[in-house]
Amino acid sequence: MKITVNETNGAGTSLQGGIELSYNQLVDKLGEPLEGDDYKVDAQWVIWSGDTVATIYNWKDGKNYWGVDGTPVSQITSWSIGGFDSDAVELVHAIFKDAMEVDVNPCELALCEPESNPISHHHHSCLDDDNY
Numbered sequence: 001m002k003i004t005v006n007e008t009n010g011a012g013t014s015l016q017g018g019i020e021l022s023y024n025q026l027v028d029k030l031g032e033p034l035e036g037d038d039y040k041v042d043a044q045w046v047i048w049s050g051d052t053v054a055t056i057y058n059w060k061d062g063k064n065y066w067g068v069d070g071t072p073v074s075q076i077t078s079w080s081i082g083g084f085d086s087d088a089v090e091l092v093h094a095i096f097k098d099a100m101e102v103d104v105n106p107c108e109l110a111l112c113e114p115e116s117n118p119i120s121h122h123h124h125s126c127l128d129d130d131n132y
Contacts, residue, residue, distance in 0.1 A: 001049055001094065001095075002049065003047055003048065003049045003091075003095065004047070004048045004049075005030045005031060005045055005046065005047050005048075006030075006031065006033075006034050006045060006046055007046075007048070008046060008048070009034075009046060010044070010046040010053060010054075010055035010082060012084070013053060013054075013055050013082035013083050013084060013088070014082055014083075014084075015059075015080055015081070015082055016054075016081050016082060016083045016085065016086055016088045016089050017080075017081045017086070017088075017089035017092075018078065018079060018080050018081055019056070019079050019081055019092055019093070019096065020077055020078055020079075021077065021079060021096060021099060022077055023043075023073060023074045023075070023076055023077075024074075025096070025099050026045065026056065026079070029095060029096065029099070030045045030047070030056075030095075031045075033045050033073075034046065036057070036058075036062070036064050037064070038064055039064055039065065040059060040060050040064065040065050041057045041058060041059065041062075041064065042058050042062035042063060042064045042070075042073045042076075043057065043058060043062075043073045043076075044056065044057035044058075045057070047091060047092070047095070049091055052083070052087045052088060052090075052091050053083055053084065053088065054081060054082065054083045054087075054088035054089070054091045054092050055080075055081070055082035055083065055088070056079050056080070056081055056082075056092060057079065057080050057082065058071075058073065058076045058078075058079060058080070059080045061076060061078070062076060
């Protein structure tokens with residue numbers, strides 16, 4: 001997939017979804033962000049792929065909106081995805097598919113044994129492991 005980043009602005013896009021990523025994950029993949037609007041947005045990236053445009057930006061949680069009480073942009077982890085339609089969300093998720101955390105039930109990974117109590121509401125009992 002060929003993408004271009006920050007070669008134009010994302011004017012006219014609107015909120016389509018969101019993503020949980022660290023600032024460093026975004027910078028590593030997309031480079032430094034464009035500056036925000038000095039009001040509600042501190043950092044933003046504009047991504048184009050074919051006819052799809054997506055913006056990734058923080059919204060009302062940084063120092064532009066809250067002043068000294070705002071979250072430093074380098075510590076923001078909840079980002080908005082803007083675009084003209086849901087293709088924007090699909091584009092961003094495709095770019096970051098390796099970085100996004102996936103909640104996996106360890107019982108779905110065959111790490112469990114059948115529950116010994118048949119009247120239990122749980123169907124499986126995970127093996128003794130402090131990680132689960």
